[in-house]
Amino acid sequence: MTEELLVVRAQLGERAALAELVRVWHVPVWTYVRRMLDAARADDVTQEVWLAVVRGLPRLREPGRFAPWLFTIARRAVIDRLREEYGEAERIPDGEPVMDDPVEAATDRAALVTALSGLPVLEREILVLFYLEDLSLEDCAQICRIPPGTVKSRLSRARRLLRDHLTERGFQP
CATH class of the missing domain: 1.10.1740.10 (RNA polymerase sigma factor, region 2, helix turn helix motif)
Incomplete structure (x- = not known):
């Protein structure tokens, strides 16, 4: 159905x-x-x-x-x-x-979750909707009530911030 x-x-x-x-x-x-x-x-x-x-x-x-x-x-x-x-x-x-969950802190996934939580809310939201929920740019734009171009620019900024954050923590891009 x-x-x-x-x-x-x-x-x-x-x-x-x-x-x-x-x-x-x-x-x-x-x-x-x-x-x-x-x-x-x-x-x-x-x-x-x-x-x-x-x-x-x-x-x-x-x-x-x-x-x-x-x-x-x-x-x-x-x-x-x-x-x-x-x-x-x-x-x-x-x-x-x-306090972070000590079990999750031991994994790379936890590092990603921590890095995501360190991002500004608007950028984190776009990353979560686009990459983790697999929504299209248009759907992200509709959900966030912003133009698709703004979604693209937020995605670009969010990827850069996430990469910088992970690099600071010793992860290689």
Whole structure:
């Protein structure tokens, strides 16, 4: 069954179709959110995303564009959480430092995750959407509400920043 048909069936109230959409898209959404936030916050934000999807699904006009619509909702949820926390951080100086997971710290993948988390949010977001979620330039542009040319320039800057960050840590390009 095609994704578009699943979306239409879910819009009509079929619970099994909605459950299948969640089954197919839960991990990609959680992974995106996790790459933008830490693990502790990813579960909560992902639940907020699915709640927004359930509420907004009947208003989705183009069922064939479900993935960009879904990641737009996920992006908004991440941005809302970051805004909330940045506001709290301004009110609470010298908060506790975030500790890395010691198991992940031993792997090259953890170095990449750490390097990604060290990038500015806009550049990190573009790298995650384009390379890790395999979305097209056009889909990234739609999700981030920016022109495709801006996506390209952010990708270029993000790749350079990531390369510089990894080089500083001793990794060879």
